[in-house]
Amino acid sequence: MRTWTPPALPELPGTGAAPRLFNTASGRMEHPPIADERATLYVCGITPYDATHLGHAATYLAFDTLLRAWRDAGIATVYAQNITDVDDPLLERAAATGVDWRSLADQQIALFRSDMHRLGMLPPDRFVAVTERIDPIAGAVARLREAGLAYAVPTAGAEGDDLYFDTRGAERDTQWRLGDVAPYDRELMQTLSAERGGDPEREGKRHPLDPLLWRAARPGEPSWASPVGEGRPGWHIECSVIATDALGPAFTVQGGGGDLVFPHHEYTAAHATALTGMPLAHAYCHVGLISYQGHKMSKSLGNLVLVSKLLDGSHAGLNKAADPSAIRLGILAHHYRSEWEWFDGDLEVATRRLDAWRAGIRRSTAQPASATAVLQQLRQSLANDLDTPVMVATLDAALDQGVDDPELIRDAVDALLGVKL
Ligand code: 5CA
Ligand code: ZN
Numbered sequence: 098m099r100t101w102t103p104p105a106l107p108e109l110p111g112t113g114a115a116p117r118l119f120n121t122a123s124g125r126m127e128h129p130p131i132a133d134e135r136a137t138l139y140v141c142g143i144t145p146y147d148a149t150h151l152g153h154a155a156t157y158l159a160f161d162t163l164l165r166a167w168r169d170a171g172i173a174t175v176y177a178q179n180i181t182d183v184d185d186p187l188l189e190r191a192a193a194t195g196v197d198w199r200s201l202a203d204q205q206i207a208l209f210r211s212d213m214h215r216l217g218m219l220p221p222d223r224f225v226a227v228t229e230r231i232d233p234i235a236g237a238v239a240r241l242r243e244a245g246l247a248y249a250v251p252t253a254g255a256e257g258d259d260l261y262f263d264t265r266g267a268e269r270d271t272q273w274r275l276g277d278v279a280p281y282d283r284e285l286m287q288t289l290s291a292e293r294g295g296d297p298e299r300e301g302k303r304h305p306l307d308p309l310l311w312r313a314a315r316p317g318e319p320s321w322a323s324p325v326g327e328g329r330p331g332w333h334i335e336c337s338v339i340a341t342d343a344l345g346p347a348f349t350v351q352g353g354g355g356d357l358v359f360p361h362h363e364y365t366a367a368h369a370t371a372l373t374g375m376p377l378a379h380a381y382c383h384v385g386l387i388s389y390q391g392h393k394m395s396k397s398l399g400n401l402v403l404v405s406k407l408l409d410g411s412h413a414g415l416n417k418a419a420d421p422s423a424i425r426l427g428i429l430a431h432h433y434r435s436e437w438e439w440f441d442g443d444l445e446v447a448t449r450r451l452d453a454w455r456a457g458i459r460r461s462t463a464q465p466a467s468a469t470a471v472l473q474q475l476r477q478s479l480a481n482d483l484d485t486p487v488m489v490a491t492l493d494a495a496l497d498q499g500v501d502d503p504e505l506i507r508d509a510v511d512a513l514l515g516v517k518l
Contacts, residue, residue, distance in 0.1 A: 098180060098206065098224045098225065098226050098229070099210070099224070100210065100220035100221060100224045101210045101211070101213055101214035101218075101220050102214060102220075103219055103220050104217040104218075104219065104515065106165070106168065106511070106512045107507075107508035107511050107512045108508075108512075109169060109472065109505075109508055109509055109512050109513075110472075110505075111472075112169060112170055112171045113166060113169040113170045113476035113479060113480060113513075114170055114476065114477075114480040115128060115131060115136075115166075115167065115170045115172060115480070116128075116163065116166045116167070116170070116479060116480045116481070116482065116483060117480065117481065117482060118163070118350065118380055118382055118482055118483070119382065119434060119482050120379075120380040120381060120382065121278065121279075121280070121358055121362075121381045121382065121383050122277060122278045122280075122380070122381045123380075124280055126482060127379075127380055129349045129350060129379040129380040130349075130379055131167075131172055131349060134171070134172055134173060135172065135173045135174070135175065136167045136172050136173070136174050136175075136349045136350070137174075137175045137176075137177075137344040137345070137348035137349045137350075138160060138163065138164065138174065138175070138176045138177070138344075138348070138349060138350050138352060139176075139177045139178070139179075139336070139339075139340040139343070139344055139348060139350070139351050139352065139378070140156070140157065140160045140176070140177075140178050140221075140352040140353060141178075141179065141336060141352070141353035141354075141357055141361065141362075142178040142179045142180045142181065142224075143180060143181070143205070143206075143209055144180075144181040144182075144184055144186055144187055145180060145181075145182055145187065145201070145202045145203075145204075145205030145206045145209065146186060146187045146190040146191070146201055146202070146205055146396065147190070147205070147396040147401065148205045148206075148208055148209040148212070149208065149209050149212040149213070149403065149404045149405065150394050150396070150401040150402055150403055150404070151387055151389070151394060151401075151402040151403075151404065151407075151424075151428070151439055152354065152386060152387040152393070152394040152395070153209075153404075154212070154216060154404050154424070154428060155354075155384055155385075155387050155428050155431075155433070156352075156353060156354045156384040157213065157218055158216070158218065158425060158428050158429070158433075158515075159352070159382075159384045159433035159483065160176075160350075160352050160382075161218045161219050161515065162429070162433070162479070162483050162485060162513075162514070162515075163350070163352075163382075163483060164176060164219050165219070165479075165512065165513055165514075165515070166479045166480065166483060166513070169476065169479070169512065169513060170480075174222075175222050175223075175343075175344060176219065176220075176221045176222050176223075177221055177222065177223040177224075177225065177339065177340060177343035177344055178221040178223070178224055178225075179225050179226070179227065179335065179336055179339045179340075180202075180206060180224070180225070180226040180227065181227055181332065181335065182202040182206070182226045182227055182228050183198070183202075183227055183228055183319055183329055183330075184227075184294075184332060185294070186396070186397075187201065187202060188318060188319070190396075198319065202226075206226075208405060211405070212404040212405055212408070215404075215408055215421050216404065216421050216424060216425065216515075217421060217422075217425070217515040217517075218515070223343040223344075225339045225342075225343065227330060227335045227339070230335070230338060230339055230342070231321045231323065231329075231330065232323070233338050233342060234330045234334055234335055234338045235311065235321070235323030235324060235325050235330070236324070237334060237337070237338045237368070237372055238260055238310045238311045238323075238325045238330075238334060239323075239324045239325050240372060241262065241310065241368070241371060241372065242260065242325065244270070244371065245263070245266060245270070246262060246263050246266045246267055246270065246271075246371050247260045247261065247262060247263065247310050247311075248260070248261055248263055248303065249261075250299070250301040250302060251301060252313050254315060254316075255312075255313035255314060255315050255328075256313055256314045256320075256326070256327050256328075257313040257314070257326035257327060257328065258313055258326070259309060259311065259312055259313050259328075260309070260310045260311040260325060260326075261302055261303070261307045261308065261309055261310060262307055262308050262309075262310050262333075262334075262364065262367065262368060262371075263303055263304070263307060264303075264304045264306055264307050264367070265303065265304055266303075267367050267370075267371050270371075271367075271370050271371045271374075272370055272374070272376070273366060273367045273370040273371065273376075275306070275363070275367075276363075277363070277366060277367075278358065278359070278362045278363045278366050278381050279358045279359035279360075279362070279363045281358075281359055285359075286306060286359055286360070286363075287305060287306065289359045289360060290305070290306055290308075290359070290360050293356065293359075293360060293361070294332055294360075294361075295308060295309075295360050296309070306360065308331060308332075308333055308360060308364045309331035309332070310330075310331045310334050310368075311323075311325050311326070311328050311329070311330060311331060311334075312328050312329050312330075312331060313326055313327065313328045314326075314327040314328050314329075332361065333360070333361055333364035333365045333367075333368055334368050336361070336365045337365045337366075337368035337369040337372065337377065338372075340365070340369070340377065340378075341369050341372070341373060341377070346369065346373040346374075346375035346376070346377065347375045347376050347377070347378065347379060348377070348378050348379070349378065349379055349380065350378060350379070350380050350381075350382050351365070351366075351377060351378035351380070351381050351382070352381075352382045352383070352384075353383060353384070354383065354384050354386055355383040355384060355385055355386050355436070356386060356393075357383065358381070358383055362381055365377060366378070366381075383434070384433050384434070385431075385432075385433065385434050385435045385436035385437065386436050387436075387437060387438070387439055388400075388436070388437070388438040388439070389401070389402055389438065389439050391438070394439070402439055404424065407419040407424055407444065408421065408424075412441075413441075414441050415444070419444055419448070420448060420451060421517075422451055422515075422516045422517045422518075423444060423447040423448040423450075423451045424444070424447070425514065425515055425516055426447040426450055426451055426489070426514075426516055427439075427443045427444055427446070427447035429485040429486075429488070429489060429514060429516075430446075430447065430450075430485070430486055430489050431485075431486060432482075432483075432484060432485065432486050433483055433485070434482070450489075450493070451516070451518075453493075453496065453497070454492060454493075454496045454510070454516075454518055455518050457495075457496030457497055457498075457499065457500075458496055458500065458503045458506055458507060458518050459503065460496075460499040461499060462498065462499035464498070464499075465498060465499040465500050465501040466494075466495040466498045466499065466500050466501070467500075467501055468495075468500045468501055468502035468503075468505040468506050468509075469502070469505070471491060471492070471495045471500065471506060471509070472505060472506075472509045474488075474491045475488050475491060475492075475509055475513055476513075478491065479513055485514070488513070488514065492506075492510065506518070
């Protein structure tokens, strides 16, 4: 898929350190190993039916910050992101609104692209929609079936059988074990599976958590002919195949929002390990979920703050268009791993901070802060699990005092935080 024009990153003197990151899978801070000075990142992309809300923006901004940290440390990056452009919620929304699913997806992908561009996000190097990879995904399902790790569940009303992944078989035959990514007990896994697209109650499965690999064609649903029958891909196998095709196995970081830890990232890792004999990624990093009006921001509840509506000033209660740098600052004021609620007043707070920084950078004072020292502090915080709230506090203080090299601070804030002063 076409992406968007990348923002220009100013060059900074010297280099930062490779960031240490919290790895959900190990529960520890780690420096994921980086081979050949090249970090590889996969971030789970949107299901294009109600993009782009601030929760999405927070997730992509966290990984945009990670890419900036790696680049500042002199590490080359390869970044891949998928688009789940065929899946139940998208098809349900299309049916409910009487819109063709393909047009709905295309329209939402275009909006996402424009929102990401306006927010100054680094674009993925590989931006891959599921519908562009049906053959390799079906091929992977066929290989799992040959390996004895996929089995059929008879399916009334479909043209063939649905295929499921055999959790116990994978634990027996591969290096992957249930719980490798998600540090949860079985009961919680079962609850989350039911809430997040799984079907633990379905009859005929070998294990309640076994996830769908291939959904046999149903009347009225899009489907593709394949060696595993006419149908469409399950959710986790899509990311296993797109990620390992784009980046190879054992890439540096698998990322997404905290709602993806289980079952999605657990089973994306399971499928990939079964297919390649290698782990999916070295570290699994997750962004805290953003709430609005007391609940997790989600398309199903409808409590959304849409980036496009902030940017054009049409979000309820706004009287002018938001500055993209203010939206970034409103998010970056929170640590990416914390769960927090967006209040409508947050944009005003962020805009005031941005105005104060823009005024502060031009302020000449008798005892200005050393821009070199400020840059060093920013780099230290960035390397410490992307501690953007501390970076923001450092800049509040420095720009209140005035700085001895405004150009350096302007470039640093642009390169590291994507905020334009
Ligand atoms: N297409 C799948 C991933 S393969 C998906 O989860 N799509 S999504 O559109 O629902 O979400 C896109 C990304 O935004 C995911 O990484 C998801 O974890 C993240 N996300 C969704 N809601 C929130 C939220 N409220 N706060 C933070 N991140 C969120
Ligand atoms: Zn995914």
